[in-house]
Amino acid sequence: MDANTNQDFIRDIVKEDLASGKHQFITTRFPPEPNGYLHIGHAASICLNFGIAKENESAKCNLRFDDTNPSKENTEFVEAIKKDIQWLGFDWDEREYFASDYFQKLYGFAMTLISQEKAYVDSQTQDEIRANRGTLTEPGTDSPYRDRNPQENTKLLEEMRSGIHRPGSHVLRAKIDMASPNLNMRDPVMYRILDTPHHRTGNEWPIYPMYDFAHGLSDSIEEVTHSLCTMEYEDHRPLYEWFIDELKVFKSRQIEFGKIFLSHTILSKRNLSKLVESKLVSGWNDPRMPTISGMRRLGYTADSIREFCRRVSITRRWNTAEIELLEHCLREDLNKKSNRALAVLRPIKLVIENYPEDQVEYLEAANNPQDGDSGTRKIPFSKELFIEQDDFMENPPKKFFRLTVGREVRLRYGYLITCTEIIKDPITDEILELRCTYDPETRGGNAPDGRKVKSTIHWVSANHSINAEVRLYERLCLDPEPDISDGNSLETVLNPNSLEIISSAKVEPSLKESTPGNPIQFERLGYFCLDSEDSNSSNNLVFNRTVSLRDSWSKIQSQT
Numbered sequence: 001m002d003a004n005t006n007q008d009f010i011r012d013i014v015k016e017d018l019a020s021g022k023h024q025f026i027t028t029r030f031p032p033e034p035n036g037y038l039h040i041g042h043a044a045s046i047c048l049n050f051g052i053a054k055e056n057e058s059a060k061c062n063l064r065f066d067d068t069n070p071s072k073e074n075t076e077f078v079e080a081i082k083k084d085i086q087w088l089g090f091d092w093d094e095r096e097y098f099a100s101d102y103f104q105k106l107y108g109f110a111m112t113l114i115s116q117e118k119a120y121v122d123s124q125t126q127d128e129i130r131a132n133r134g135t136l137t138e139p140g141t142d143s144p145y146r147d148r149n150p151q152e153n154t155k156l157l158e159e160m161r162s163g164i165h166r167p168g169s170h171v172l173r174a175k176i177d178m179a180s181p182n183l184n185m186r187d188p189v190m191y192r193i194l195d196t197p198h199h200r201t202g203n204e205w206p207i208y209p210m211y212d213f214a215h216g217l218s219d220s221i222e223e224v225t226h227s228l229c230t231m232e233y234e235d236h237r238p239l240y241e242w243f244i245d246e247l248k249v250f251k252s253r254q255i256e257f258g259k260i261f262l263s264h265t266i267l268s269k270r271n272l273s274k275l276v277e278s279k280l281v282s283g284w285n286d287p288r289m290p291t292i293s294g295m296r297r298l299g300y301t302a303d304s305i306r307e308f309c310r311r312v313s314i315t316r317r318w319n320t321a322e323i324e325l326l327e328h329c330l331r332e333d334l335n336k337k338s339n340r341a342l343a344v345l346r347p348i349k350l351v352i353e354n355y356p357e358d359q360v361e362y363l364e365a366a367n368n369p370q371d372g373d374s375g376t377r378k379i380p381f382s383k384e385l386f387i388e389q390d391d392f393m394e395n396p397p398k399k400f401f402r403l404t405v406g407r408e409v410r411l412r413y414g415y416l417i418t419c420t421e422i423i424k425d426p427i428t429d430e431i432l433e434l435r436c437t438y439d440p441e442t443r444g445g446n447a448p449d450g451r452k453v454k455s456t457i458h459w460v461s462a463n464h465s466i467n468a469e470v471r472l473y474e475r476l477c478l479d480p481e482p483d484i485s486d487g488n489s490l491e492t493v494l495n496p497n498s499l500e501i502i503s504s505a506k507v508e509p510s511l512k513e514s515t516p517g518n519p520i521q522f523e524r525l526g527y528f529c530l531d532s533e534d535s536n537s538s539n540n541l542v543f544n545r546t547v548s549l550r551d552s553w554s555k556i557q558s559q560t
């Protein structure tokens with residue numbers, strides 16, 4: 001198998017069905033409910049459904065919004081979902097569908113089932129319906145309204161549709177079997193009355209189809225051949241098939257697969273929307289969120305997310321993927337794509353005493369050593385520089401090879417310098433400035449006499465550098481598998497130090513030209529990108545740290 005192809009049991013089925021001639025054309029669909037933004041688990045489903053369409057000439061994938069629950073859905077979510085799928089590299093051409101487009105058809109199906117005595121209007125209260133449903137060990141009890149005749153049911157459903165009944169007064173139920181061992185088959189509700197306006201149909205419909213009634217039939221209407229969904233719908237399959245068999249309409253084949261989860265984070269739109277609503281994060285696209293929009297803002301590339309989904313693959317079991325694998329895919333991609341730059345997060349001034357006062361040299365640096373076509377740039381070098389506070393120690397331990405008084409280090413792309421003196425605040429004793437000398441013979445970083453220098457540090461020219469805010473992100477949750485079972489508040493699983501803001505970093509002048517989609521490696525510090533929301537001018541640069549340089553995935557691999 002080619003290391004870069006996608007393979008899993010569902011793609012095998014698709015291949016077989018095409019080879020055997022069972023299907024000439026394959027149709028899949030991605031069916032989000034527009035009640036939140038998409039997360040990394042959805043990305044796996046997108047890569048599966050749209051991926052199959054991309055990989056097979058005779059396959060296509062529909063985008064269908066499952067919008068049957070008007071109180072939680074809105075157009076903002078519809079737009080965000082579309083943007084994310086496109087950004088991931090997929091498209092649905094003109095096949096953008098909504099379950100709400102099928103409301104009239106679904107209503108017709110309901111009427112047909114009533115006429116076949118396969119559906120009835122139940123006028124029990126919600127509590128009665130729940131109580132009469134039975135349990136896993138006990139059968140349910142038939143509703144006293146179960147034997148209403150088709151005329152009465154038709155009239156009642158028409159009245160419900162015309163809006164004269166109050167929410168909760170009636171529901172339409174399928175007439176299947178109150179004693180079925182599968183609870184989904186115990187006369188499930190097909191329609192409820194809601195006085196909530198819908199983001200697309202407005203006030204046109206006072207009744208709304210339940211997901212279980214609408215979903216399988218929407219697949220059928222679109223003639224979806226392979227309806228791919230997650231395992232929790234396995235027990236719903238008999239119900240979807242029941243509707244299809246009773247109505248004698250196109251039959252889709254439903255295939256279930258295991259959900260993908262990610263360590264050190266929480267998925268599920270329910271919890272993510274709680275984070276947003278309680279303002280524990282700045283929004284759905286907060287860079288700490290496992291949403292596609294959050295990851296994009298943090299600096300993830302679409303290629304790296306697709307590669308992660310390919311490596312995690314699709315199986316029948318649920319799968320918590322290690323976030324280290326995701327970050328590994330990201331680093332691999334960013335290493336290829338990122339231009340390098342010099343930036344100092346926590347600056348300390350360094351003065352080169354023997355460097356001419358007003359001289360500026362422009363040192364040449366490769367933009368990306370991984371990419372021969374990326375060209376070079378000139379970095380200004382002068383008498384006064386900033387270096388990282390961390391790269392200097394007054395009383396260094398044995399293994400510290402960076403700058404200290406009396407030691408020579410290399411400035412990246414520049415000269416060898418030796419620290420000669422520390423200037424301190426006479427009152428607070430704080431280090432204000434470092435004094436150094438440079439060896440003019442060492443431009444480019446090597447001494448003509450071949451003497452060895454252990455360490456190379458980064459820097460920016462004090463007078464040429466520009467100010468920037470830098471946001472350092474850590475994982476959303478410290479625990480690899482945060483316990484968000486009921487009773488545990490979301491707050492308690494969040495990493496309290498997931499964001500550190502550095503407001504006065506100094507970066508090389510070329511970064512004035514950055515744009516949000518362009519990854520940058522700040523040398524020795526990590527991969528960064530311009531923040532798409534808050535970085536609004538070259539006087540107000542905000543960079544997000546996408547991921548640090550150190551890869552912990554190979555370590556995890558070697559342990560297993």
Ligand code: ATP
Pocket residue numbers: 030031032033034040041042044045228229230258259260261267268269270
């Ligand atoms: P969540 O439970 O996270 O809120 P959902 O299943 O309610 O997700 P939908 O909008 O209904 O969200 O999902 C759209 C599609 O994405 C469905 O086909 C669903 O099976 C799939 N999907 C959702 N979560 C995952 C996941 N963690 N892994 C793989 N596929 C997923």
Ligand code: MG
Pocket residue numbers: 033
């Ligand atoms: Mg869902």
